[in-house]
Amino acid sequence: xxxxxxxxxxxxxxxxxxxxxxxxxxxxxxxxxxxxxxxxxxxxxxxxxxxxxxxxxxxxxxxxxxxxxxxxxxxxxxxxxxxxxxxxxxxxxxxxxxxxxxxxxxxxxxxxxxxxxxxxxxxxxxxxxxxxxxxxxxxxxxxxxxxxxxxxxxxxxxxxxxxxxxxxxxxxxxxxxxxxxxxxxxxxxxxxxxxxxxxxxxxxxxxxxxxxxxxxxxxxxxxxxxxxxxxxxxxxxxxxxxxxxxxxxxxxxxxxxxxxxxxxxxxxxxxxxxxxxxxxxxxxxxxxxxxxxxxxxxxxxxxxxxxxxxxxxxxxxxxxxxx
Ligand code: SAH
Ligand code: AVI
Numbered sequence: 001x002x003x004x005x006x007x008x009x010x011x012x013x014x015x016x017x018x019x020x021x022x023x024x025x026x027x028x029x030x031x032x033x034x035x036x037x038x039x040x041x042x043x044x045x046x047x048x049x050x051x052x053x054x055x056x057x058x059x060x061x062x063x064x065x066x067x068x069x070x071x072x073x074x075x076x077x078x079x080x081x082x083x084x085x086x087x088x089x090x091x092x093x094x095x096x097x098x099x100x101x102x103x104x105x106x107x108x109x110x111x112x113x114x115x116x117x118x119x120x121x122x123x124x125x126x127x128x129x130x131x132x133x134x135x136x137x138x139x140x141x142x143x144x145x146x147x148x149x150x151x152x153x154x155x156x157x158x159x160x161x162x163x164x165x166x167x168x169x170x171x172x173x174x175x176x177x178x179x180x181x182x183x184x185x186x187x188x189x190x191x192x193x194x195x196x197x198x199x200x201x202x203x204x205x206x207x208x209x210x211x212x213x214x215x216x217x218x219x220x221x222x223x224x225x226x227x228x229x230x231x232x233x234x235x236x237x238x239x240x241x242x243x244x245x246x247x248x249x250x251x252x253x254x255x256x257x258x259x260x261x262x263x264x265x266x267x268x269x270x271x272x273x274x275x276x277x278x279x280x281x282x283x284x285x286x287x288x289x290x291x292x293x294x295x296x297x298x299x300x301x302x303x304x305x306x307x308x309x310x311x312x313x314x315x316x317x318x319x320x321x322x323x
Pocket of ligand 2: 055159160162163211279281
């Protein structure tokens, strides 16, 4: 399957416009979806195994404890997963669906096309009973489901990927997810919770330097896809907690004054110490998520956390249009 960022025509120029717009802001910024070429997806998988990155382990613990009962209760016929990646934790949901005898359709959706194809092939080999229908799409633009999927649908959005979006963007995304749901369907949303700043910053600035490599990978993606001339080594990785906004912000900080050329998008100057923000990672509490669900036409049904209270899985149902 083609790399999603080898784009022809209008999609390629959309990336160019998007990057040019982000680099023209007073605080330069780039969209986190550009981390995820095949290498970026592999680096993210390495991050999930780091001692500092507690998120994946905490979410896995909740899935492990709660999925058997939840799948008995919801009995989904189709599991749709936004930003599925390697679908490593998804196996806990699929196992519970199988044990409950509820369904056998799985629709993993991701922007990282070749990585998604590999994940789908592995799942087909491991789960002969499962119908795997991968979809390459940018969920900030659309959530295309196969026509008439067996219902009820459970739409999973794990890993706290929702946190990589500002509140208005996240509400828009939840609203789009809600539009794809019918009565009886549910959303299963993974969300990282607020905690000690030192733990948060360590999770995004690990001692082995994997997160720094993941961060710089975005510049390699832009060099390859847009012919830009970023020198990744000229930028330092930085992760800091913005307490007012309850979010980690990842930046790449220029070590010295420098200029970057992007054919068709212009020339961008960085002063020494000037940064481009590559990601936000919002941290939540229950009232905040409750409010976001309400704005998106969803109702919080169940709130599941790990024993330490580090991470939450929220189960939400679509509200009727007139509610
Ligand atoms: N769900 C997995 C992976 C999380 S990493 C887990 O919990 O471990 C975030 C995933 O979302 C990556 O696989 C990335 O390719 C995908 N992703 C990021 N932005 C996306 C977008 N705009 N549209 C579709 N997928 C996206
Ligand atoms: C995918 N996303 C939820 C991860 C996060 O924690 O925000 C991406 C990541 N960035 C740095 N480390 C992991």
